[in-house]
Amino acid sequence: MKRRYGISMGVSPREPLSRTAELARAIDERGFEALWFIDFQLGMKDVYAAMNLAALSTDNVLIGAGVTNLVTRHPTVTANATAALDELSGGRAVLGLGAGWSAVLGAGGAPSKLAELRSGIDEFRQLFSGEPCDLYGSQVRLATATRQIPIYLAVSQPAMLQLAAQTCDGVVLMGAADPEFCAWQLEFIHQGLAAAGRDRSELTVDLFVTMSTDDDRQTALDDVRAWAVSQAATFHPWKRMPTAWERFRPEFERAADAYGLVDHLSLQAEHKHIVSDEFVTSVALAGDRDTCVERIRELWQLDIDRITFALLSGGREQRLAQLADDLIANVEAGGEG
Template identity: 30%
Template sequence: MRFATGTTVKDFDAYGAWLDVAADCGFAMLTTGDSQSLWADPYVSLAFAAQRTTTQRLGITVSNPMTRHPAVAASAASALQHLSGGRFVLGIASGDSALRNIGVRPGRVDETESYVAAVRALTRGEKATWQGADLVQRWKPGPTPVWMAAEGPRTLRAAGRSADGVVLSNSLTREAYERNLAHIAAGAAEAGRDLADLEIWCMANIVPAATEDDGIAVVRSVLAGTANHVFRFTTEGKGLPDTLVPKVEELKRRYDSTHHASPETAAHNAALVDELGLTRWLAAHSTVAGPIGHCVERLAEIEEAGIRNVIVAQFVPDQAAFMRTFADEIVGRLG
């Protein structure tokens, strides 16, 4: 298995120290997100990371088609490719907290797919079209892999048709992973491509703790955020049991996006998953928690299900200590 990890950036001195530990712990890729109202700009953050690191890939997981014109994103991506020596990866989704916090709607599936195609083309020095306008980048391109974050059947098929890779949430069970791969493969076939042409990465909360329940408790607000994102447009085709559909609808109605991805300030969101009886189901699809030995066993099961690339979320109080524990005591014990 390959492991990536990421953080949100609010203090660059702290981020520099985080990058040093992450690089030392052997993570293959270091990521940050794009939510301008909640943390620092990801292109600025990864420009900083490009100067601080030497070998790790650097990824935005993820941006969106609504806050940046594709020509702007492509120019920024090319700059990061030049600055990093070709280590940058750009992830795109329809948009969540970045848009909710400024009153902008998410991108539609067709918009997101067209945006991915436009950014990919521009970073390769090719012409592109966006909303009827012809685009070209007139300075040195920096070919950039563009991934899509996808959860539902339509978006998964779109990713299979047009993206270089796919970022999956709620996919840590065999059933969920195989269902999502089938949709990606179908989209790839529509474009004359093969599933093997795409990199597939799964998001995972990994939380060492005295017990599984203790670890899950740490990321309850993250479970709420993931559910709000994954099911925000529809619950259909995403493996959600019928008995949980009204509970997820209630969570979406009451979710507070101003504290998205902020466990330390999101007590309201954390309480929702317990109140609505969603905690266990959500955790099974997104979280590895508990004693070290149990985490190792769960990751081995995940690998056996076919998952090879995992982006480790760091919604834990001490990220540096977590990374060292993860590298030394968990990865070190995987076969």
């Protein structure tokens, strides 16, 4: 079976939006299956402008927000915008939804609770039906709806993993590019499927991975360190995690105290030296080519359907070429493991 790959990216304030079309075309031509755009209104250019440009510049790749939320935009607004994306792309839109973090906090809101997400998923299903539905205290109908656009939920913790497995078309599996960590998460996905009486084939599991490859290990580590700090900050409130990760709790606390919202994912972030090299190499893929290829092969031994790589800023065309022509090519040359 052919392995499936995706790309996740944001359009930084320093990048012209016009470059989005060029990059999307290159991603599509290289055979990536999905293209996800970060929705962070304070740190990235508008996600819908970027997605619509990508839709008009590509033929095959799936396109979606990776991920949006229920707070910064009302579900009716998101549903209508996603329907427009679906029209422009010829039926290639997907909706990535999450509890919200940087985008929500930046708007003075709070991340959605589990029950709110469950309700929100149901609301999107009703809106995408195109039929009249009783929502928000009245009867509403999304006039632009033409189909049930697939809904993916971004998840990392047990209850969210189970919710996605029970209710969604796909899972954006976030947290770490660590096989042991991912295997722990997948157990909760399997539990959710079983509880809902769903077959595994009804759910697409898309593992999001942040990676940097360089012959100089320290250069690769520093390239992903700011992202690793943002992850460490999100881990701080977790009540449950794999036993092997308990040793990082002091780093999670330091990251939560030092994390700067304005520098979210920035390669120049001042907070990025808070976490250890050991944590960075656990949460991200960083090192020389052989190291990264071997870890990707290990990840493919898990019960996942797609691996999506974050296309970091700074020489994106070069990063894309390295990923597709060198790393993925070498992973595939190794067979099924």
